[in-house]
Amino acid sequence: MENVSFARSSVSGATQARGTVRTPSPLAVIVAEAFDICALDLAGATRGCAKVALARQAAMYLARVSFGLTLSQAASLFERDRTTAAYACRVIEDRRDDPGFDALLAAIEARLAPTAQAFPQ
Numbered sequence: 001m002e003n004v005s006f007a008r009s010s011v012s013g014a015t016q017a018r019g020t021v022r023t024p025s026p027l028a029v030i031v032a033e034a035f036d037i038c039a040l041d042l043a044g045a046t047r048g049c050a051k052v053a054l055a056r057q058a059a060m061y062l063a064r065v066s067f068g069l070t071l072s073q074a075a076s077l078f079e080r081d082r083t084t085a086a087y088a089c090r091v092i093e094d095r096r097d098d099p100g101f102d103a104l105l106a107a108i109e110a111r112l113a114p115t116a117q118a119f120p121q
Contacts, residue, residue: 024039024040024042025039026112026115027059027062027063027112027115028040028042028043028059030108030111030112031055031058031059031062031108032055034055034058034104034107034108035051035052035054035055035058036051037051037052037055041055042055042056042059042078043077043078043079045079054091056078056080056088057087057088057091057092058088058092058105058108059077059078060074060075060077060078060080060084060085060088060089061074061088061089061092061093061105062105062108062109062112063077064085064089065089065109066109066112066113071085071086071089072085092105
């Protein structure tokens with residue numbers, strides 16, 4: 001349970017409290033910059049536009065692959081269901097066949113590497 005708490009603070013950012021603004025995590029910021037969207041949209045209550053949905057899928061995939069989280073843990077970081085995270089991982093794996101998309105994810109993974117190394121396994 002300690003790893004999930006660490007993941008929530010390190011990966012998904014601070015939780016939203018009444019009257020405060022949510023602070024995006026390094027994962028959200030890096031993925032949002034790469035996809036040219038607002039980091040706060042990744043944890044939005046709705047699906048959002050296709051660009052936001054793809055970025056969220058990539059973030060869940062990276063939380064699983066780079067940080068070693070379970071599907072349930074990766075999903076909960078974005079307030080989604082485990083099956084949504086599983087679907088996201090399948091979608092992103094399929095999209096990695098595209099060299100351009102694979103290069104984008106590789107660049108994001110490289111930027112996340114220092115954070116992932118600090119993550120307790």
